[in-house]
Amino acid sequence: MATSPPLAALLGKGARYSGDLTFDGRVRLDGTFKGRIHTEDVLEIGESGVVEGHVDAATLTVSGQITGTVKVSGLLTLTRTGILEGDVDAGRLSVEPGARMVAKVRVG
Secondary structure: OOOOOOOOEEOOOOOEEEEEEEEEOOEEEEEEEEEEEOOOOOOEEEOEEEEEEEEEEEEEOOOOOOEEEEEEEEEEHHHHHHEEEEEEEEEEEEEEOEEEEEEEEEOO
């Protein structure tokens, strides 16, 4: 089993951020974010995380909620607690039982 790369940054529960976010490395978001996120690495949306806007990532795991446009060049994983609403374009998609998705989806 592959291990996750070390966490480069964390937007903690209760934190709010608006704007553009670009980063390298693995980032976990447990707070609220409005705007654009771009990374060629890993983004994790924790169970308390809420994102509204545009997400462009290499790998994305959603356990919280995203509303907007999502583009993932690699694997998009929607866990059992994840909610995704909007437009999705992903290289690969994994949806666990219990997840909710209301989206226009393109995979491959």
